[in-house]
Amino acid sequence: MSAGKPYLTLLSRFRRDESGNIAVIFAIALLPILAFIGSAIDYSLAVRAKAKLSASLDAAMLAATGYTAMRGSASDAKTAATNMFNGQMAAHNLSANAINITITDSVSARSVVGSANVVVKTIFMYMFGYPTMTVATSSSASASFPTYMDFYVLVDNSPSQGLGATTADMTKLQNATSDKCAFACHDVYTSSTKKTLQTNSYYQIAKNKGVTMRIDVVRSATQSLTDTATASQVVSNQYRMAVYSLGSDCGSLGLTTVASLSSSMSSVKSSVGSLDLMTIPYSGYNNDQCTDFDGAMSAMSGVIPTQGDGSSTSPQKWLFFVSDGVADYNYPTTCSKTTVSGGRCQEPLNTATCTALKARGIKIAVLYTTYLAITNNSWYTTYIAPWRNDIGTVMKSCASPGYYYEVDSSGSIGAALTALFQQAIASAHLTK
Template identity: 85%
Template sequence: MRAAHRYFSLLSRFHRDDSGNIAIIFALALLPILTFVGSAIDYSMAVRAKAKLSASIDAALLAATGYTAMRGSTSDAKTAATNMFNGQMAAHNLSANSLSIDINDSVSARTVTGTATVVVKTAFMYMFGYPTMTVSASSSASASFPTYMDFYVVLDNSPSQGLGATTADMTTLQNATSDKCAFACHDTYTSSSKKTLQTNSYYSIAKKKGVTMRIDVVRSATQSMTDTATASQVVSNQYRMAVYSMGSDCGSVGLSTIASLSSSMSSVKSSIGSLDLMTIPYSGYNNDMCTDFDGILAAADKAIPAQGDGSQSNPQKWLFFVSDGVADYYYPSTCSKTTVSGGRCQEPLNTATCTSLKARGIKIAVLYTTYLAITNNSWYTTYIAPWRSSIGDIMKSCASPGYYYEVDSSGSIGSALNALFQQAIASAHLTK
């Protein structure tokens, strides 16, 4: 009995003794603690891998929408994107499990989407049946295609553009001519009966006196516009330009090519250098009817193809028209003003062809070089002055809304023409 009593006494003391519980509890808790810490480490590795994966897919999509890729096909862009992705992943010491890149091109823009996954090996979670973790990343990017544009520039080089560019130039020319004429008429012969070369025409006098004519300013301004086109293009050959005059001689008035449609702005600029005032065989030839706006604009309408969507293969079409807005031609039955000398018509621009062009979707930019008032000139006072104030409004109605400038100072013609060009390319939008 005494032995049994001692046994139960020892058992009771062991039951009441709790001095080892901390070690036991710690041992029991150690496993979930290690599991939590290990899972956190594995998760942190996965987060870092996802960040590198995201950076790689972002770089890939940027490669597909970059300057070079936007010039090529979707197949080329996809190849560039894939190569960029693989290169980035290699730099991060990662190997992708999957990669999907989709490229969709519309007329105006390219949209690229991409998704990729990578498998990350775990350091701790494999002990619990999770040897790997799969992380994914996706991204998208878009970029607009450059708008390709063709500019058809019609320049008024009729005799009225021989007007002195400024009031001072007009006065200089009037003081140097016997009949106080402010126009530097470019006569080539002295008369119809005597085909003697004119050596002292008003054009020659203007040159000798250093008079700047409107045609000189228009020439310089148009050349400056080609420089603006070169500096503004996003890609090579984005802009093309063709330049026309109203003919080199009053005897053959009609749309005359100064520079054929070309993307070489340097060549166009060089060709514009040949633009000059229309010549007149002799004073009073054809009753001075040398400004045929109706025929010129109708010919331009035929020369300009159908409006394009702005793609490289089908550029947008623009007509730029620079003129002082006064027609002087044989319009015996359609003249809006009283005809003189058996059908000679002096009137503001007839906008019928402008309306026709705009109906075709062609954008028209108009630069009106203000028809300056001429003092001490009976012809101007009788035939132009009564309606001169209406010229600007009529020229504006020819232009597409928002693409009209009027300048009455020769020094502003270049700035205005460049402003029109910049406005056209800045607000360009693609039509389908």
């Protein structure tokens, strides 16, 4: 036997012996198993830390775009967001390694973008050279600023608004007047010397008989509009309103202030309470030429300033026009219909001023209170009826697209005026 044979025999036996293999294999695999379990534990810690980090940053974004923050500056909002983030992180027993919040304000909206990261200490991975893990997150938010708006309301209070508000009201007035007139403005309304209401005026008859006139409904609807404005405000003084009429007396026609531009809707509402039909010195005064739309609309153009961007210092500008759409004035050279009595012109609204206002960026909302057909009235049949159906088309062309309503009953006037207002404020963020 050679000298090396015993060693070869031992080596061969060792190779064939399988006892104790499991322990050896487990010992060899233990290290990666521990590394895997430790990594999973450390990863779960990182996931939980990121969830808390994300929640804290989301809260910060909301703090910068909340109701209170939107009323302040971008700098104030950033401070509020940072304080919110730090407070949330402290509640989670975390301390951010870095946080960045950027706030960008435009005229109509605020955009907030944030990012943050936090360092998480590992429990097992440090043994493999990874003592910490950094987790990061980002978030963003945006919100619209409240849009400030000025509403200039022009109410047609010409004699035609003495028409009964409904067919039933017209019939009631016709039955109560000697010449079957449906207008409460006809006959003597005021004394030419004392300017006092005459007891035999059709206006007074309408009042005594409980006849509701168009002007009564329009007055009530305009007052209700102030309540709608108050209830719709997101911030105080967001909306302002002014109300105008065509004039308090036919003897001195011209744009007349019923309520000056004000954010106090209660004051505007109170002032509108005095809105009524314009007076006429005596029956047939000035050949009944008391509805000067051209003059009133031109004057409104001078009253309404340059269109604003909707900020608190530059409100958007709106014209609300409420009328039955029939002009009755002396337009001897510009009348679109045949003139009578030395230049008396009865015609639909001349939309030239509407076009000029819209060219300046002013939005116009038109409420057309349908010029109701007046039975048993020869003047209406001769001079109005032939083109009465065109009035609505002309009024609609005055309005900005989508801001036109026509109503023919008293119950609809208030609802339509409110709907126009709600539509205007709902789409305010789209208007520049």
